[in-house]
Amino acid sequence: MPTEHLLLWSLIIVPTAMAFLAWITPGKLRSVLVGFGAVATAGLGLAMGGWLYFAHPHSFELQSTSTLSMLGMGLELAIIVVILAVAIRIRSWAIILLGVAQLALAVTEEVLSHGKPRAEGATFTVDSLSAILILVVSVIGSIIVYYAIGYMKEHAAHAPATAAGNGRFFLYLVGFLGMMNGLVMADDLKWLGFFWEVTTFCSFMLIGHDRTEEACRNAKRALLINSFGGLAMMIAGVIAVANGSAATITAVKNTAAIVPIALLCLAAFTKSAQLPFQSWLLGAMVAPTPVSALLHSATMVKAGSYLVLRLAPAFHGTKFSTLVAIIGAFTFVMTSALACGQRNGKKVLAYSTIANLGLIVMCAGINTPLAYAAALMTLCFHAASKGLLFMCMGTIEQKIHSRDIEEMGGIMYRMPFTTFVALIGMVSMLVPPFGMLLSKWMAMESAIHNPLVLILVIVGAAFTVLFWAKWIGRIQTVSYHEKYTIEKAPLSMLATMGLMAVAVVAAGLGAVPIFNNLIVPQAHAIYASVSGASFASLKQAGNFTMMWPLFVFPAGAILLGIFSYFRFRPEQVRLPFLCGENVENTIPSYTFRSLGDQPETAWAMSYYLRDLFTEGRVTFWCNLIATMAILAMFGVLAPA
Amino acid sequence: MMNPYIAVPLALLVAPLIGGLLMGIDRKLTARIQGRMGPPVLQPFFDVLKLLCKTPLALNRVQIIYAYLHLAFMMVVVVLLAMGQDMLMILFAHAFSTIALVLGGMCVRSPYSRIGSQRKIMQMLAYEPILVLLVVGVYLINGNSFMAKDIVTAGGAHPLLSQLPLVFLAFLMVVAIKTDKSPFDIATSHHAHQELVKGVTLEYSGPYLALIELTHMYEMAVLFTVVAMFWATSIGVGLTLAAAAFVFIIVLDNAFARLHSIWMLRYMWTVPTILALSNIVWLYFRQTPAIQ
Numbered sequence: 001m002p003t004e005h006l007l008l009w010s011l012i013i014v015p016t017a018m019a020f021l022a023w024i025t026p027g028k029l030r031s032v033l034v035g036f037g038a039v040a041t042a043g044l045g046l047a048m049g050g051w052l053y054f055a056h057p058h059s060f061e062l063q064s065t066s067t068l069s070m071l072g073m074g075l076e077l078a079i080i081v082v083i084l085a086v087a088i089r090i091r092s093w094a095i096i097l098l099g100v101a102q103l104a105l106a107v108t109e110e111v112l113s114h115g116k117p118r119a120e121g122a123t124f125t126v127d128s129l130s131a132i133l134i135l136v137v138s139v140i141g142s143i144i145v146y147y148a149i150g151y152m153k154e155h156a157a158h159a160p161a162t163a164a165g166n167g168r169f170f171l172y173l174v175g176f177l178g179m180m181n182g183l184v185m186a187d188d189l190k191w192l193g194f195f196w197e198v199t200t201f202c203s204f205m206l207i208g209h210d211r212t213e214e215a216c217r218n219a220k221r222a223l224l225i226n227s228f229g230g231l232a233m234m235i236a237g238v239i240a241v242a243n244g245s246a247a248t249i250t251a252v253k254n255t256a257a258i259v260p261i262a263l264l265c266l267a268a269f270t271k272s273a274q275l276p277f278q279s280w281l282l283g284a285m286v287a288p289t290p291v292s293a294l295l296h297s298a299t300m301v302k303a304g305s306y307l308v309l310r311l312a313p314a315f316h317g318t319k320f321s322t323l324v325a326i327i328g329a330f331t332f333v334m335t336s337a338l339a340c341g342q343r344n345g346k347k348v349l350a351y352s353t354i355a356n357l358g359l360i361v362m363c364a365g366i367n368t369p370l371a372y373a374a375a376l377m378t379l380c381f382h383a384a385s386k387g388l389l390f391m392c393m394g395t396i397e398q399k400i401h402s403r404d405i406e407e408m409g410g411i412m413y414r415m416p417f418t419t420f421v422a423l424i425g426m427v428s429m430l431v432p433p434f435g436m437l438l439s440k441w442m443a444m445e446s447a448i449h450n451p452l453v454l455i456l457v458i459v460g461a462a463f464t465v466l467f468w469a470k471w472i473g474r475i476q477t478v479s480y481h482e483k484y485t486i487e488k489a490p491l492s493m494l495a496t497m498g499l500m501a502v503a504v505v506a507a508g509l510g511a512v513p514i515f516n517n518l519i520v521p522q523a524h525a526i527y528a529s530v531s532g533a534s535f536a537s538l539k540q541a542g543n544f545t546m547m548w549p550l551f552v553f554p555a556g557a558i559l560l561g562i563f564s565y566f567r568f569r570p571e572q573v574r575l576p577f578l579c580g581e582n583v584e585n586t587i588p589s590y591t592f593r594s595l596g597d598q599p600e601t602a603w604a605m606s607y608y609l610r611d612l613f614t615e616g617r618v619t620f621w622c623n624l625i626a627t628m629a630i631l632a633m634f635g636v637l638a639p640a
Numbered sequence: 641m642m643n644p645y646i647a648v649p650l651a652l653l654v655a656p657l658i659g660g661l662l663m664g665i666d667r668k669l670t671a672r673i674q675g676r677m678g679p680p681v682l683q684p685f686f687d688v689l690k691l692l693c694k695t696p697l698a699l700n701r702v703q704i705i706y707a708y709l710h711l712a713f714m715m716v717v718v719v720l721l722a723m724g725q726d727m728l729m730i731l732f733a734h735a736f737s738t739i740a741l742v743l744g745g746m747c748v749r750s751p752y753s754r755i756g757s758q759r760k761i762m763q764m765l766a767y768e769p770i771l772v773l774l775v776v777g778v779y780l781i782n783g784n785s786f787m788a789k790d791i792v793t794a795g796g797a798h799p800l801l802s803q804l805p806l807v808f809l810a811f812l813m814v815v816a817i818k819t820d821k822s823p824f825d826i827a828t829s830h831h832a833h834q835e836l837v838k839g840v841t842l843e844y845s846g847p848y849l850a851l852i853e854l855t856h857m858y859e860m861a862v863l864f865t866v867v868a869m870f871w872a873t874s875i876g877v878g879l880t881l882a883a884a885a886f887v888f889i890i891v892l893d894n895a896f897a898r899l900h901s902i903w904m905l906r907y908m909w910t911v912p913t914i915l916a917l918s919n920i921v922w923l924y925f926r927q928t929p930a931i932q
Binding site: 409430431432437441444445448451454455458459461462463465466469470472473474476477478479480481547549550553554556557558560561562564565568572573574575576577578579590602603604606607 | 695696697698699700701702704705706707708709711712713715716719720723725726728729732733735736739742743745746747748749750751752753754755757758761762764765768769772773776779784786837842843845917920921924
């Protein structure tokens with residue numbers, strides 16, 4: 001077997017095997033196995049990335065054989081049956097219906113293709129887009145898995161009595177990585193469908209981990225919405241076979257059969273939690289935090305973005321593409337607005353994830369090399385930053401037992417390490433020189449030719465600033481302290497957060513070389529065969545050399561700031577102005593002498609604009625409009 | 641385009657001088673409108689020098705870094721403008737300067753400064769879309785270029801104002817917000833006629849406050865340079881336009897009382913934003929051929 005095929009199979013099988021091993025081994029040994037699985041997966045991912053970077057061309061295929069085809073078919077049927085069995089156990093008629101429909105379609109597809117000569121195609125196609133995703137899944141995903149070792153020990157001590165065991169938890173968590181790796185390499189729609197459904201199933205099990213009433217309800221919703229997406233994917237396969245082409249992504253793209261492409265996009269929207277399918281991802285917050293970290297950054301939602309990006313060049317320049325852009329932009333602006341009204345930190349993160357996925361979908365819909373580059377940048381940098389932020393959020397929550405942003409004042413002193421790392425994560429979502437800003441900038445520049453998309457993305461960006469600034473401001477609030485001591489937490493949690501923060505900073509500082517050396521060639525390669533694609537703006541965007549002030553001046557300011565920081569003496573400290581005499585020696589220096597010399601504590605909350613961004617009402621109208629847009633997306637496919 | 645090695649240091653040096661002078665004239669003019677004598681025109685410079693000589697005092701050490709960042713990002717704006725760089729990036733740098741100030745106000749345990757910061761973010765939310773629309777408008781006229789250096793040649797013999805009149809009106813409101821003028825001076829105001837407790841800059845003092853004042857000088861220069869850019873075809877007319885805008889802002893400041901932050905958001909997102917948006921829409925329509 002050639003090296004690349006060996007790498008391909010081990011990327012899928014090693015994590016899966018480790019997951020099963022971790023499941024059956026008890027206690028301490030399990031942590032070792034999970035840790036080993038994480039390291040091995042990360043190593044394999046890096047190896048695959050490196051192999052593809054140096055290979056010519058930067059891609060390879062694993063040709064389909066009848067065995068592989070049969071195996072894919074069998075696996076897909078098996079997972080559908082498993083989900084059907086689960087649906088029957090939880091007595092959800094809607095999911096049962098979707099499962100039965102999927103089963104029927106799978107059989108139809110087999111009957112349709114029966115007797116015909118097997119169409120040529122690849123089971124797996126691995127190119128640079130897959131490589132980027134593999135790196136994201138294997139490296140960031142593994143860091144999160146490693147973090148989970150420490151987190152789950154703590155979680156198991158406080159978890160509700162109904163919670164499932166940690167063995168089962170790690171089975172799905174580690175297995176998830178293998179399945180995601182398979183998903184981004186699969187070309188055959190049967191294999192893709194199999195991986196797609198397995199990730200749905202894994203997230204169902206992980207969301208429902210605590211087995212509280214709320215967890216079960218939200219897990220069910222996730223399964224329902226994603227099964228709907230799975231059904232759309234199945235229909236796409238049947239139509240492709242009925243059209244006489246091979247049921248592979250490449251074949252569907254080459255024949256430019258727009259209906260299967262649209263159905264695949266619909267499936268991608270469900271997984272990427274685009275409006276109106278966002279509710280499952282918001283509900284997924286009930287799961288232990290490593291699950292949220294994994295679903296939101298490296299896996300699951302990125303499967304949807306990946307599929308849209310994979311298909312995008314095939315619908316370049318169509319009206320369908322414009323509608324995809326509008327749906328993405330609409331999701332971006334509305335979820336950013338909803339994030340402004342949230343006090344629950346995890347929910348803010350969730351809305352921000354959906355917003356960024358919207359940005360990726362929007363870029364895929366704009367469908368120019370520049371937009372594509374912006375989408376890839378967003379995908380990578382968002383994965384790192386959001387993974388880091390969820391890990392911090394989990395650590396903070398375990399310490400202060402609350403997700404309320406307003407209760408996070410003063411954590412800078414109580415847990416300086418986590419807070420500092422969280423600040424890096426938040427700042428990296430917003431400020432130069434970090435990559436997220438560059439990608440947002442490119443997204444805006446590429447949106448310029450569509451006024452509607454443009455205004456949506458402008459307003460959305462303004463909202464983004466609002467909710468991040470509020471949160472950063474709250475967690476960094478601190479009185480003067482001469483010394484800070486690093487808080488106690490399991491080593492695996494502190495180490496992974498530190499590692500991820502270093503990665504975020506390194507990627508941020510290296511954003512320009514990453515863009516020019518990895519992203520630009522990718523955009524060129526993908527649009528090389530697309531007629532009418534313009535590379536001029538891409539070339540212009542890569543010309544960051546004139547942007548030196550953006551790095552030099554803030555760096556100078558930070559150096560000066562650090563210099564002043566260390567020269568600062570305790571006698572230079574003053575208490576805040578409170579419109580009354582300060583009460584000395586109180587930890588909250590908000591306290592002042594009020595009427596009758598009574599101490600009173602002043603308190604200022606952030607703006608949440610509850611009457612403007614009322615979640616229920618806004619969501620209702622958003623879902624309505626988004627549904628219309630999706631219907632329109634299919635409407636423009638009808639022959640005129 | 642001037643050699644960047646000359647243009648950049650020159651801009652960094654001259655911008656605060658212009659800005660400080662404008663602030664001095666503003667104080668004098670306002671005083672005269674209110675029937676006072678007013679300070680000397682050079683007072684803003686004296687203020688900064690005096691503040692720089694004071695002992696540095698602060699509530700915590702994080703605060704200090706943000707004062708430096710506030711200034712640094714505003715300098716980035718000036719430098720990028722002088723180099724004629726990408727306007728969207730200039731806009732981002734400008735936003736980060738404000739965000740640094742907001743975070744500086746929020747990092748201390750002071751309710752008044754926090755409220756000021758919150759309101760500052762509301763101001764950003766109110767004006768940021770208009771600034772991006774301004775950039776979009778210039779892009780469309782510029783022959784699809786985001787580069788600031790192309791503005792001078794954009795539109796040929798026609799000044800930008802003839803093509804972006806409504807965006808210009810909206811931009812004047814943005815200038816009023818950015819210079820903390822009534823009725824938009826909700827975060828902090830520059831004269832004592834609106835408030836006794838300063839907002840976002842309340843907890844800054846001494847050299848750190850001097851940094852913020854210096855930043856404000858830079859910002860004044862940038863804002864009125866952009867106003868003058870609307871008539872870049874003739875420097876004389878451009879400067880007159882900027883002067884007229886300056887007087888308008890001061891009269892506005894003295895004619896109004898401070899209003900509520902939600903009122904500002906509602907107003908800015910309706911009247912000026914819709915004005916600017918309709919201007920942009922007609923530019924798009926002019927670019928695309930009529931539908932048959």
